[in-house]
Amino acid sequence: MPPVRPTISTGSFTATVLREGFSAVFAILTFDSEGKGYSSPGLVARRGATMMAQKRADLAGPGIGDYADLEKVLPDDYEPLLDPRETQRAVFEVKAYIERNLCKELNLMMVQVPLIVDVESGVNDMLDRDGSRTPVQFHISNDYDKHPVDAQVVQAATKWKRMALRQFGCKPGEGICTDMRAVRKDYFLDHDHSAYVDQWDWERAIRKEDRTLDRLKDTVRTIWNVIKGAEAHARRRFPALRSGKYPTLPSELRFLHAEDILDMYPDLPRKQRETLLVQKYPAVFIIGIGWPLKDGFPHEMRAADYDDWITETRSEDGRRMHGLNGDILVWNPVTRRRHELMSGGIRVTAQSLRKQLEMAGQLDNLQLPYHQAIVRGEIPLSIGSGIGQSRTQMLLLRKAHLGEVSVTVWPQILKDLCAKRNIHVLE
Numbered sequence: 001m002p003p004v005r006p007t008i009s010t011g012s013f014t015a016t017v018l019r020e021g022f023s024a025v026f027a028i029l030t031f032d033s034e035g036k037g038y039s040s041p042g043l044v045a046r047r048g049a050t051m052m053a054q055k056r057a058d059l060a061g062p063g064i065g066d067y068a069d070l071e072k073v074l075p076d077d078y079e080p081l082l083d084p085r086e087t088q089r090a091v092f093e094v095k096a097y098i099e100r101n102l103c104k105e106l107n108l109m110m111v112q113v114p115l116i117v118d119v120e121s122g123v124n125d126m127l128d129r130d131g132s133r134t135p136v137q138f139h140i141s142n143d144y145d146k147h148p149v150d151a152q153v154v155q156a157a158t159k160w161k162r163m164a165l166r167q168f169g170c171k172p173g174e175g176i177c178t179d180m181r182a183v184r185k186d187y188f189l190d191h192d193h194s195a196y197v198d199q200w201d202w203e204r205a206i207r208k209e210d211r212t213l214d215r216l217k218d219t220v221r222t223i224w225n226v227i228k229g230a231e232a233h234a235r236r237r238f239p240a241l242r243s244g245k246y247p248t249l250p251s252e253l254r255f256l257h258a259e260d261i262l263d264m265y266p267d268l269p270r271k272q273r274e275t276l277l278v279q280k281y282p283a284v285f286i287i288g289i290g291w292p293l294k295d296g297f298p299h300e301m302r303a304a305d306y307d308d309w310i311t312e313t314r315s316e317d318g319r320r321m322h323g324l325n326g327d328i329l330v331w332n333p334v335t336r337r338r339h340e341l342m343s344g345g346i347r348v349t350a351q352s353l354r355k356q357l358e359m360a361g362q363l364d365n366l367q368l369p370y371h372q373a374i375v376r377g378e379i380p381l382s383i384g385s386g387i388g389q390s391r392t393q394m395l396l397l398r399k400a401h402l403g404e405v406s407v408t409v410w411p412q413i414l415k416d417l418c419a420k421r422n423i424h425v426l427e
Contacts, residue, residue, distance in 0.1 A: 065188050067413050074191060074421045075335060076401045081240045090238050091393050091405050098200060099232045101226045103177055106219070106223070106427055108202055111168060113178035114160060116151045117199075117228070122368025123163060125156035128301040132185040153183045156386055158306045161203035162347060166379045175204025180386070189410055191335065191401040191418065192391065196408035203384035211346050211381065213287070213313050216324055217255055218240050219383060220285050223342060224253050224328065227387075231396050245281075246333045246398055253328065254281040257321045258288045258299035275340045288313075288323025288344075290356075304356035305371060307345045311352055316382040334400050341392055344385020350375045399427055 066417030082090055102108060117123050119137065127133045138155040154160070157180045164176055180201040187193045206215070222426055229250055235241045256277070278286060291354040292300030302309055307325035317322050325345025333340035348356060353374050357363050365371050373379045390406040400416055401427025410425055418425060 019253045023036075024035055031042075033329070047327060052226075070190050070414070071122050073335070073337065074417060075400055075421070075422055078334070078422050080400075080404070080422075081243055081245070081398050082238060084291065084404075086238060086240070087234065087399070088236055088399050090241075093237055093394050094344060094396055095389065097230045098226055098387075099177065099179070101229060102200060102202060102387075103201055104224050105226060106177075106202065106204055107173055107178040108175045108204065109168070111164065111176045111178055113157050113180050113201065114154060115181055116153055117160065119150040119152055120369070122365065122370040123159040124152045124154055125158045125231045125306070126303050127155055127184070128303060135186060135284060136183050136185055149199075154180070155182050155184050156180065156197070156199065157182075157201040158303075158344075158384070158386065162306070162379055162386055163370060163373060163384050164204050165203055165382060166373075170205045170380065172205045172207045172210070172380070175382075175384070177202040179389075189414060191403075191423070192233055192332075192337070192339065192394070194390070194402050194406065194408050194410075196406060198389040198406060199386040200389060201384070201386045203382050205380035206346070206383050208381060209213060210383070211308075211311075211324060211349075213324065216287075216326075216346055218384070220253065220255075220326070220328065220342075222389065223385070225397075227341065227392060230392070236395050241396075241398060249330065252283070253296050256281075256284055256286060256288055257315060258291070258323070259293055259321055260315075260425070261286065261299070262293045262295060266295065270297075271338070274329055277339045278329050282331040283328070284330075285326050285328050287326040289321035290323055304351060304360040304362055305365060306347055308344075308348045308352045308356075310355050310359070315382045330395065332395055334395075336399050339395055341387070341395065343387050344388045345383065347382045347384065348374065349381065350377065 057064050080087075097109065103110060124135050126135075133155065135155050138151055140149040140151055161176060161178065168176055170176065178201045180197075180199045182197040182198055182199070183195055185195055187195055189195060228249055229400070235248075259309055261273050261277055268276070274286075277286075285347050286299065288309060289299045290304075290307060292298050298309075302325070307323075309323040309325050311322065311324050313321045313324065317321055323345070326343075327340055328342040330341060331415075353371065354363075354366070357365055360368075366375065391403045393399075393405040395403055397405060400421070401425045402408075402411055403418075404423070405426075407426045415425060
């Protein structure tokens, strides 16, 4: 059977979806003088098949993807500033500081969070909309299979948190924070990607009038100030971190739309764009991740049912943009690579949920309890994000590998590569 290639209209553009197995990416678009998009298959040939293949492959998710390439980028002059015992003390100092101050600054309360969820609830995070990263699933044969449960290990608590706002009776301006643990089995395991994920997953109820770029930016600045405060706290408590070998984090983030970044580096895949960007601006928040850009590809394949990446916004100079979400990325001076710390944003409404599911070819998901709760207005409008715990600690404690601040499984080839560079992971 030939691949299905439906044409989708969103009101601001028309695109042809290309389906290859479980992946779905948008065909190349051109834009007229008014910024209106239309499909342009010929542009693929003019841009070059190689470049487009690289961009498509770059949507598949994080990680380097090849241990020969990883060997080339691992630092060869690494000396840890803290020994393993000091590192563990510092990990818990940073953790306590961030949890305490996130809750204080964003008006959150710490709550329990699930490790496993019912498949039928629809609250597990699928991470991307192309189906490339699926959760661990298992059958619980409860009561001799008379009352069984099919369960999944969470990949993140993104959707569960929004449902939990109702459960904990959060009013606009109030929210929750979790010490979330997850498993992402489809990651390529390198020095900054692990199958074991720990995040500060937080969510706060908001009003309709709060669904603006200004409110998003204010919230992101607050989070950045907490991270900066954690860095200063760690340096006070552990003098070795003040060695002067590595620079401190910038005082402020730079906010850039994904559209602008593509204009800066039009011929590069997403990861290469991000790398050049954080070399120029060491701490950035990329706005609008998920909306198809001028080259026909989204900056990254963000899931369709939590972050709002379709809502039209305006840049500071009045240009039309899209999306109320984004990622914090920094330059990591130890690994000499881009380093993602946070992903999140303002969440979908009933209207933007339907539009995004339509674009992703996932309208059937509207039948699930989570999606129905949004459509019926049964759960609050909200803003939220996931802040990587081990990723933040790795950065602030000047470590070269996630495995120096968390304990999980790593392939022997990776452990051997790292040991040659004086990088020793916890086991």
